[in-house]
Amino acid sequence: MSDTHEHANIAFVRTDTLPQQAAPASAAGPLKWVKDNLFATWPNALLTVAAAYIIYLILGGALPWIAGGVWSTTSLAECREILQGQSAACFSVLTERWHQLIYGFKYPTDARFENVIMQYWRPNLAFLLIAPALAPVLFFDLPRKLLIFTALFPFVAFWLIWGGTIWTPIFALVGFVAGYVVYSRLVTRSFAFGFFGGIAAALVVWYIGGAIAAALAPETPLLPSVNSRDLGGFMLNLMLGLVCVSLSVPLGIALALGRQSSMPLIKWICVIFIEFIRGVPLITLLFVASVMLSYFFPPEQTVDLFIRVVIMITMFSAAYIAEVIRGGLAALPKGQYEAADSLGLDYPQAMRLIILPQALKISIPGIVNIAVGLFKDTTLVSVISMFDLLGMIRGPILASTEWNGVYWELLGFAALLFFVVCYGISQYSQWLERRLATDHR
Structure with a gap:
C-alpha cells in the first residue's frame, strides 16, 4: 500500500514531444479566408450575398448562351x-472570318503559288x-548580349511584315547606328546637344x-511589298501599341x-510641346x-500613313509619360542630386546612374497605366479608315449580308483579345x- 502511494507522488516526465496538431478548420485554410474576406461583418456579408446573386444572374444567362x-x-x-428560335451564340462568324479579324481583309497572297497560300506566316x-526580343528588356536578369537581337528585331519585323527590298531596313539600321555614334561623341558637352x-x-x-535603297531595289523582291x-485586324493594333509604347x-x-x-x-520648347499635346484630343x-x-510635303513625296499615325500617337503618349516621369524626378530628395555632384559625375552620368533609375522605379505604375x-x-485609327480589329467588325464584316446583325460574338471576341x-x-x-x-527606399 505504501509502495503504491509512493509511486503516485512521482511526477511523469515525457521523453518525446507531442506531434503537431493541425489548426482548426475555422482558423486556417479556405474557411478562414471566406470568413475574413467575405463575411467579416454584417455589411460585408450582405454585400457578398448580393454580389453572388448578381453573378448568378449574369452567368445563368451567359453560360447557356455560350454553351449552345x-x-x-x-x-x-x-x-x-x-x-430554331433558341437563344444561343453564333460563333460561326469567328471561324468564318477569323483571318480578317486578325490580319485584315487585304493582306497579300503569295503570287508564286497562284494567290492561294496567304502570307500569314x-x-x-x-x-x-x-x-526573345522583349525578354532581355523585361527581365533584366538575362544576359545583356541578348540585347543585340532586341536591337535588330524592329528591322527584321519591318521587312517581314512590309516586305519589299531588304536594303530599306538595312539603311534604317545604319541610320540608327550613326545617330548613336554622334550622340555618344557629343553628349559629353551637353545632353541636348x-x-x-x-x-x-x-x-x-x-x-x-x-x-x-530605291536604286538597288530588285524588280521582284524576295517578299512581296x-x-x-x-x-488590318488585331495585328494592326498590336503593331501600333508595341511601336508607339517603345518610342514614347x-x-x-x-x-x-x-x-x-x-x-x-x-x-520652353518642351513645356509648350507637352501642354499643347495634352490639351488636344488624340482623335x-x-x-x-x-x-x-500631307500638305507639309512636296506633291510627289509623301509619308506612309502608318508612320504618320505612329508619329501622332507617340507624341500624344510621350507628353503624358513625360509628366509621369517628371513627377518621379520631383519625388526624389535633393540629396540624391547632391550625392551625384559629390561623386564628380557629369549630367549624363548622374542621370543614367543615379537619378533616372530611381525616378523610373517610382513612375512604373503611371507609365504602365x-x-x-x-x-x-x-x-x-478606325475613324481614319484604317481597318484595325474594331474597324473590321464595324466595316467589312457587319456590312456583309451574311453576318449583318452579329454583334455580341464579335465585340466579345475583341474584348477578350484586348483583356x-x-x-x-x-x-x-x-x-x-x-x-x-x-515601395521601399
Missing part, C-alpha cells in the same frame, strides 16, 4: 435555322520573335540611304529632362496625321514593382 453556340455555319441565317513569325545631333545624323543617313492600307518612353524621358533643363530655350491628332500632314490606355486607344494583352501588361508591372521593391 453554333460554330459551323456560313451565315447568320443558317445559324438561326439551326437554333510573315506576321506570325514576327509575332513569335517578339518574345548630343540628343539633337544624333537625330540630325540619323536623318541625313536615312535620306541618303533611301535613295540608294505590302501597303500600309492593306494592314524614351521620348517622354527626354521631354521630362528637357522640361527641367536650365537652358530656357530647351525648357484630332489622328485626323491631322491622315489629312493635314498610360501604356494600357495607349493600347486601347489604337482602336481610334488578355492589357491584363498581361498589368501583371508584369506588378511583378516588376515587387522585383524592384518600389
Whole structure:
C-alpha cells in the first residue's frame, strides 16, 4: 500500500514531444479566408450575398448562351435555322472570318503559288520573335548580349511584315547606328546637344540611304511589298501599341529632362510641346496625321500613313509619360542630386546612374497605366479608315449580308483579345514593382 502511494507522488516526465496538431478548420485554410474576406461583418456579408446573386444572374444567362453556340455555319441565317428560335451564340462568324479579324481583309497572297497560300506566316513569325526580343528588356536578369537581337528585331519585323527590298531596313539600321555614334561623341558637352545631333545624323543617313535603297531595289523582291492600307485586324493594333509604347518612353524621358533643363530655350520648347499635346484630343491628332500632314510635303513625296499615325500617337503618349516621369524626378530628395555632384559625375552620368533609375522605379505604375490606355486607344485609327480589329467588325464584316446583325460574338471576341494583352501588361508591372521593391527606399 505504501509502495503504491509512493509511486503516485512521482511526477511523469515525457521523453518525446507531442506531434503537431493541425489548426482548426475555422482558423486556417479556405474557411478562414471566406470568413475574413467575405463575411467579416454584417455589411460585408450582405454585400457578398448580393454580389453572388448578381453573378448568378449574369452567368445563368451567359453560360447557356455560350454553351449552345453554333460554330459551323456560313451565315447568320443558317445559324438561326439551326437554333430554331433558341437563344444561343453564333460563333460561326469567328471561324468564318477569323483571318480578317486578325490580319485584315487585304493582306497579300503569295503570287508564286497562284494567290492561294496567304502570307500569314510573315506576321506570325514576327509575332513569335517578339518574345526573345522583349525578354532581355523585361527581365533584366538575362544576359545583356541578348540585347543585340532586341536591337535588330524592329528591322527584321519591318521587312517581314512590309516586305519589299531588304536594303530599306538595312539603311534604317545604319541610320540608327550613326545617330548613336554622334550622340555618344557629343553628349559629353551637353545632353541636348548630343540628343539633337544624333537625330540630325540619323536623318541625313536615312535620306541618303533611301535613295540608294530605291536604286538597288530588285524588280521582284524576295517578299512581296505590302501597303500600309492593306494592314488590318488585331495585328494592326498590336503593331501600333508595341511601336508607339517603345518610342514614347524614351521620348517622354527626354521631354521630362528637357522640361527641367536650365537652358530656357530647351525648357520652353518642351513645356509648350507637352501642354499643347495634352490639351488636344488624340482623335484630332489622328485626323491631322491622315489629312493635314500631307500638305507639309512636296506633291510627289509623301509619308506612309502608318508612320504618320505612329508619329501622332507617340507624341500624344510621350507628353503624358513625360509628366509621369517628371513627377518621379520631383519625388526624389535633393540629396540624391547632391550625392551625384559629390561623386564628380557629369549630367549624363548622374542621370543614367543615379537619378533616372530611381525616378523610373517610382513612375512604373503611371507609365504602365498610360501604356494600357495607349493600347486601347489604337482602336481610334478606325475613324481614319484604317481597318484595325474594331474597324473590321464595324466595316467589312457587319456590312456583309451574311453576318449583318452579329454583334455580341464579335465585340466579345475583341474584348477578350484586348483583356488578355492589357491584363498581361498589368501583371508584369506588378511583378516588376515587387522585383524592384518600389515601395521601399
